[in-house]
Structure formats: structure tokens, C-alpha cells
Amino acid sequence: MRKKIVAANWKMNLTKKEALYIYDKLEEIQLEENQEVIVFSPYVFLDALKQRQHHIKVGAQNFHPAAQGAYTGKVSINHLLDLEIECVLVGHSERRILFNESDEVIKLKIDVAVNNKLETIFCCGEPLEIREQGKHSSYVLQQMESNLFHLTPEQMKSIIIAYEPVWAIGTGKTATAQQAEEMHRFIRMSIEHRYGKATAENISILYGGSCNPGNAAELFACENIDGGLIGGASLNAEDFTKIIQAQ
Numbered sequence: 001m002r003k004k005i006v007a008a009n010w011k012m013n014l015t016k017k018e019a020l021y022i023y024d025k026l027e028e029i030q031l032e033e034n035q036e037v038i039v040f041s042p043y044v045f046l047d048a049l050k051q052r053q054h055h056i057k058v059g060a061q062n063f064h065p066a067a068q069g070a071y072t073g074k075v076s077i078n079h080l081l082d083l084e085i086e087c088v089l090v091g092h093s094e095r096r097i098l099f100n101e102s103d104e105v106i107k108l109k110i111d112v113a114v115n116n117k118l119e120t121i122f123c124c125g126e127p128l129e130i131r132e133q134g135k136h137s138s139y140v141l142q143q144m145e146s147n148l149f150h151l152t153p154e155q156m157k158s159i160i161i162a163y164e165p166v167w168a169i170g171t172g173k174t175a176t177a178q179q180a181e182e183m184h185r186f187i188r189m190s191i192e193h194r195y196g197k198a199t200a201e202n203i204s205i206l207y208g209g210s211c212n213p214g215n216a217a218e219l220f221a222c223e224n225i226d227g228g229l230i231g232g233a234s235l236n237a238e239d240f241t242k243i244i245q246a247q
């Protein structure tokens with residue numbers, strides 16, 4: 001049975017005190033056996049969060065693909081492994097758009113993460129103009145083909161997909177449950193086409209983009225939506241808890 005996952009993407013927010021407060025609150029939640037919660041924290045809090053030894057997983061929002069070297073200001077996967085970080089985000093639209101991350105870089109990061117056996121959330125999703133042209137499915141397929149589909153079936157076991165339509169991220173404009181389910185079904189079908197039914201059925205596909213306590217239950221009730229990647233609403237312990245409990 002595939003895992004149900006709710007992940008927090010804190011982005012460049014919170015103080016250390018606030019981060020630890022939320023993380024401690026989450027530890028009080030009773031999770032089901034196949035349910036997982038991950039917190040993607042700014043680098044500077046990762047060590048402090050891990051020191052808590054909670055069962056809620058801790059992930060990093062980014063890393064540099066090189067193992068080490070003269071890259072002032074960067075953090076490598078070896079730094080993350082040293083802190084026993086278990087998950088990473090790759091391909092988030094903010095990194096693609098604001099930091100010009102190319103398909104080649106994303107593909108390379110996917111390889112580095114997967115080869116180091118980290119649970120890897122691969123983000124994909126179309127901008128507004130592509131949705132308006134009705135080309136969202138082929139756009140997302142293209143992202144998966146250029147960034148992900150070079151992996152072997154065995155490597156795909158480390159992958160979680162987050163479908164995040166760019167027009168819904170941080171805008172308060174959520175995809176309807178029907179729009180999201182349609183894309184999730186398409187993503188799963190594309191994986192089945194490339195890797196076969198077993199791989200497709202086992203991969204968790206999360207929805208991201210203005211998911212909140214008011215719309216989470218309807219989204220998570222859809223057959224192919226296995227949870228969410230939550231930005232804004234994960235900065236408040238109460239709201240994020242409600243989203244986890246909506247599963």
C-alpha cells in the first residue's frame with residue numbers, strides 16, 4: 001500500500017524558536033501506520049530539529065549537486081547525510097523560476113539524492129499560461145521525461161511526486177479536487193506506461209498549491225491524491241495539524 005504523506009515546506013520563514021515549537025507540536029499527533037509527515041526546514045534549523053529525535057521526518061529544501069568543494073555558501077548532500085537528514089525536495093517551481101534551475105541540474109540533483117538513498121520529493125507542475133492553453137498534461141509529462149524517467153524502477157522507489165500547479169502556489173488559488181485528481185491520474189498513468197503497474201501503484205503523488213485546512217479533506221479524498229506539500233499553511237502548527245488530520 002502506498003504511503004500517505006503530508007509535508008511542510010517552510011521555505012525561507014520562521015525563527016528557530018517558532019520552528020522548534022511547530023515541530024514539537026507535530027510530535028503529539030497520532031499517525032496511522034502508513035502515514036508519514038515530513039518537515040522541510042531552512043538549513044539553519046536542521047540540526048536542532050534532528051536533535052529532538054522525533055518520529056516526524058526532517059528534510060532539506062535544497063542542496064548543491066557536488067559532493068564537496070569550493071562553492072561558497074552552498075550545502076552538499078554529504079552535509080545533509082552527516083545530520084541524518086532523510087528527505088530532500090528537488091525541482092520546486094521557486095527554484096526553477098527564481099534560481100534558474102535547469103532540467104539538467106534537476107536531473108543531476110535527482111541522481112545525487114537517489115544514489116544516496118534519500119527520500120526525494122520531485123516537484124512538477126505547469127504555469128498559468130500553459131494551463132490556459134490546455135497543454136498542462138504534456139507540459140508535466142515533459143518535466144517527468146526530462147528530469148525523472150531516466151531512473152531505473154529500483155531507483156524510482158525513492159521518489160515521491162508533488163504535483164504543484166505554479167498558478168496555485170502561494171496565491172490562495174487552489175486547483176479544484178477534480179483538476180488535481182485529473183492530473184494525478186495522468187501522472188500515475190504516465191509512470192505506469194514507463195515503469196509498469198506495480199511502480200505506478202506504489203508511488204505517492206502529493207498535491208501542492210494553497211492547500212489549507214478548508215480544502216485538504218476534499219483533495220485527499222481523491223483516489224490518486226496521496227497527501228500534500230504545504231507551504232503557507234504549514235507555518236502555523238494548528239492549521240498544519242488540521243491538514244494532517246484531514247487524511
Ligand code: PGA
Pocket residue numbers: 009164168169170171172208209210211229230231232233
Ligand atoms: P503554498 O506552497 O501551500 O503556500 O501554496 C506550496 C509549495 O510551494 O510547496
